[in-house]
Amino acid sequence: MKRKDIDKALRAAGWTIFSGGGHDMAVHPQKPGIKIPLPRHKEINENTAKGILKAAGLK
Secondary structure, eight states: OBHHHHHHHHHHTTOEEEEOSSSEEEEOTTSTTOEEEEOOOSBOOHHHHHHHHHHTTOO
8 A cells, every 4th residue: 555545544534644763653633642653665565554544543
């Protein structure tokens, strides 16, 4: 799955993405304490992408 597709889905659901140390991080204002790490690759492994979307409460 493409990273830009994951970014688009997260932003549409209200998540904010910012740069972290080794990964970018996604945070949601209504879900304090939850940070989802996002690898900085153009193409993200399908299982990793599913885990990111599941942690965000999507799909």
